[in-house]
Amino acid sequence: MAGATPTATRSTGRSTRQKAVIDAALAEADGFVTAQELHERIKSQGDRVGLATVYRFLQTLTDAGEIDQLRLPDGEAAYRRCSRGHHHHLVCRVCGRAVEVEGPAVERWAARVADAHGFTEVRHTVEIQGRCADCSSAAGRAERM
């Protein structure tokens, strides 16, 4: 654990202790984490980083394209280190578990459709929500209010 990543200097501004901590916590986090969760995680590690800084750095990383941001069903933002370039997410609306999926077909479709309508500088958002296997087999529709 002590093996703090050397934190390579990125194009995200000056190198600071806080950025290194956030970066490491993000790396350790398996799956998606919200800014608040990340903040808690850091605190429980004994480190101290302001919540605002967590939000700021996550935003910076998102802008730099180094992490991926998505919205949980309730609108809260979640982040994850994105391994590859462009991909989409399949999110369980019950437990929030997310799976990264790729869709070359979708990319082509989007590009084709946009082009056909004369649109440029195109970006698209694809979110698939459902109920994952675990949440389906379990008492899925126990209570619904």
Add this chain to the structure above:
Amino acid sequence: MAGATPTATRSTGRSTRQKAVIDAALAEADGFVTAQELHERIKSQGDRVGLATVYRFLQTLTDAGEIDQLRLPDGEAAYRRCSRGHHHHLVCRVCGRAVEVEGPAVERWAARVADAHGFTEVRHTVEIQGRCADCSSAAGRAERM
């Protein structure tokens, strides 16, 4: 056991003037609208419906599957009347013009991906944003402020 919830048709409850107004406003709105926009729209029509009621009814309709709820990039919730015909939108990020597009290929892709991961009760959201032909030929960088 216990009295199996009749559940029959837990429609949208009693019929009230407010629900009719919201429903009508939702029908007039072409594309997506947020709860607040809908509330404003209703007020400017001379009708009076509480904001809480707008939120409540939109939630009810969403639960009943009569409208679709999606999240705007900033996390705000937007709603759209869910017509039997499923389609998506191509939106110009400059002038806001929207074009309805269909994508059978995307539907199949989404279904296949979800199935491959064991997800059920799947729904998906696809939004394509770009700069339309008019806004491309015109001023280049008129980013919003």
Add this chain to the structure above:
DNA sequence: TGCTGTAATGAGACCCGATATCAATATTCG
């Protein structure tokens, strides 16, 4: 190496979307 300009930090105020509260009101049904 020490100094200095400036980006970065952080505690808390603040913003705003969404929900909860609860008395008053409207709707449905016997």
Add this chain to the structure above:
DNA sequence: CGAATATTGATATCGGGTCTCATTACAGCA
């Protein structure tokens, strides 16, 4: 018609996320 109760709505409240601004720390320069 009148009772039972679902619904409404003004407002309080909640919570995620951003902004402010004095303080701190990084990095380049002499």
